[in-house]
Amino acid sequence: MITGTEKREYTDDYDDKTLYIPGPTEVRQDVIEAMAQPMFGHRMDRMTDLYTTVVEDTKEFLGTDHEVIVLTASGTEFMEAAMLNLVEDDVLVTTCGSFSERQANVAERLGKSVDTLEYEWGAAVKPEDVREALETSDTDYDAVTCVMNESSTGVRNPIEEIGDVVDEYPDTYFVVDAVSALGGDYVDIDAHGIDVIFTSVQKAFAMPPGLAVCVVSDEAYERELETDSASWYGGFQRTLDYYDRKGQTHSTPAIPVVLAYRKQMKYMLEEGHRARDERHREMTEYVHDWAREHFDLFAEEGYRSQTVSCIENTQDIDVSSTIQTVSEQYDYVFSNGYGSALGEKTFRIGHMGEHDVESIRELTDAIEDVAGL
Numbered sequence: 541m542i543t544g545t546e547k548r549e550y551t552d553d554y555d556d557k558t559l560y561i562p563g564p565t566e567v568r569q570d571v572i573e574a575m576a577q578p579m580f581g582h583r584m585d586r587m588t589d590l591y592t593t594v595v596e597d598t599k600e601f602l603g604t605d606h607e608v609i610v611l612t613a614s615g616t617e618f619m620e621a622a623m624l625n626l627v628e629d630d631v632l633v634t635t636c637g638s639f640s641e642r643q644a645n646v647a648e649r650l651g652k653s654v655d656t657l658e659y660e661w662g663a664a665v666k667p668e669d670v671r672e673a674l675e676t677s678d679t680d681y682d683a684v685t686c687v688m689n690e691s692s693t694g695v696r697n698p699i700e701e702i703g704d705v706v707d708e709y710p711d712t713y714f715v716v717d718a719v720s721a722l723g724g725d726y727v728d729i730d731a732h733g734i735d736v737i738f739t740s741v742q743k744a745f746a747m748p749p750g751l752a753v754c755v756v757s758d759e760a761y762e763r764e765l766e767t768d769s770a771s772w773y774g775g776f777q778r779t780l781d782y783y784d785r786k787g788q789t790h791s792t793p794a795i796p797v798v799l800a801y802r803k804q805m806k807y808m809l810e811e812g813h814r815a816r817d818e819r820h821r822e823m824t825e826y827v828h829d830w831a832r833e834h835f836d837l838f839a840e841e842g843y844r845s846q847t848v849s850c851i852e853n854t855q856d857i858d859v860s861s862t863i864q865t866v867s868e869q870y871d872y873v874f875s876n877g878y879g880s881a882l883g884e885k886t887f888r889i890g891h892m893g894e895h896d897v898e899s900i901r902e903l904t905d906a907i908e909d910v911a912g913l
Contacts, residue, residue: 557867560874560903562691562720562848564742564749565893567800571747574803575796582795588787590798595783597805598753601813602722604729606755609779610801612794613752615719616646618738621754621774622715623647625764626736627682632657632673634665636697637690638878639717647685655679661693661882662850664843667701674709683713688737689721692878694839694850694888696725700732707733713760719743722753723808724892725846726817735760741797744820744847746893747804750797756780820846823891823900830904834913838886847892850877852885857911859884870906 559565580586591610598608611617623631623646631652633644636659647654657673659665665686674681684706688699699716706714716737718727724744729737735757742749756776764776772778773791782790808816827849831837838850853859859876860883866872877886891900907913 555871557871557873558899558903560872560890560895560900562743562875562888562890563740563892565744565746565890566895567746567748568804568807568894571800571804571807574799575748577796577799579795582788582792587795590795590802591783591789591793592787594798594801594805597802597809601805601808602729602755603813604755606730606757607761607776607780607783609754609756609774609776609783610793610798611752611754611774611779611789612750612791612797613774614749615717615738615740615752616642617752617774618736618754619643619717620646620650621771621776622683622685622736622738623650623652624769624771625767625774625776626713626715626760627652628767629653630655630679630681632670632677632679632681632684634670634684634686634697634702635659636663636665636693636695637661637687638692639690639719640685640687643685643687643717653679655681662695662838663840664695665697665702667698667705670702671705674705674712681709681712683715683735685715685717688716688718688727689725689845689847690839691720691845691848691888691890692850692882694837694845694848695843696721696839696845697843699734700727703732703734713763720892721845721847724816724820726813729755735763741801744892745801745804745808748797748800750794751801817846819896820892822897823895824849826897826900827889827891827904834908838882847890849889849891850882850886851889853877853887855911855913859887862907862911863887865910866903866906869910870902872903872906874903874907 713735722739738754741747741751836852838852875888
């Protein structure tokens with residue numbers, strides 16, 4: 541029995557902080573308020589109206605003809621479900637950071653035969669390496685996986701080019717973890733052989749945590765129908781067939797968060813996918829210029845994230861102390877490096893969701909002040 545954790549009473553007495561972490565990120569006040577509505581049943585017509593609205597609006601925003609699933613979960617649910625739904629035996633997992641390594645761990649725990657195409661943290665997955673792995677392996681892989689945006693290292697992998705390679709292998713499916721990027725970094729899903737791509741709404745969608753979004757190709761759906769087993773909660777057939785019949789989720793969703801989703805997705809549609817991408821691009825350029833002036837960037841040149849910058853601590857500042865002081869003096873929160881290996885060697889700034897260059901500048905000014913840059 542685990543007995544090491546003691547209760548720490550939640551007091552309702554906390555200072556509000558502006559979030560510049562890799563997620564959750566800032567949420568509009570009226571999106572938060574949208575959750576405070578009288579409860580209704582998840583099998584009522586009102587729920588059908590709500591759920592079909594968010595699903596079809598998401599398709600419109602992403603510009604996809606593929607199917608969209610929105611479930612109460614974190615994005616990790618679809619990382620696991622994709623392995624169960626598509627991988628009968630063998631999977632090739634590309635790894636270049638913590639979250640891609642997690643994909644390999646998930647597949648191993650599910651009993652799949654896992655081969656990894658490994659890169660050092662900070663380097664990006666290369667399409668030509670994926671091609672070579674597929675061409676030279678004696679294994680016929682059921683799927684290839686890749687993380688679009690390695691928030692542990694600030695790497696943005698070229699999933700479009702990798703998808704084009706995998707698309708040449710019709711019996712191999714391409715699965716993309718886009719948890720910290722989709723909605724803030726444009727990708728043409730349908731044009732690049734992406735069979736499954738998933739995200740969590742608390743990242744670039746700028747919504748309260750609690751929902752995961754997955755886009756599924758017809759080929760991936762059909763593949764699951766051929767398998768002997770699949771995910772129950774995140775099964776493509778189960779979720780999509782229920783939506784087709786009822787316009788609802790098969791299990792009770794977090795209705796207040798779906799209400800927030802509806803409100804925020806209307807804002808996202810109003811802004812547009814391309815314009816949202818451009819705003820994120822402007823924030824990225826600002827942070828990268830600032831990082832080069834004072835520090836350096838950890839991720840490989842030419843493969844840097846548009847939503848999370850991983851900054852190399854070349855000035856050897858005390859990262860933990862700087863984060864704490866910025867939080868105490870300015871009520872801004874950014875992140876240290878990921879894990880023990882990068883904790884003080886890097887720090888991370890999330891520039892995603894509803895932030896803009898001006899709000900990001902407020903954080904970098906605070907870091908300069910506290911760190912004496």
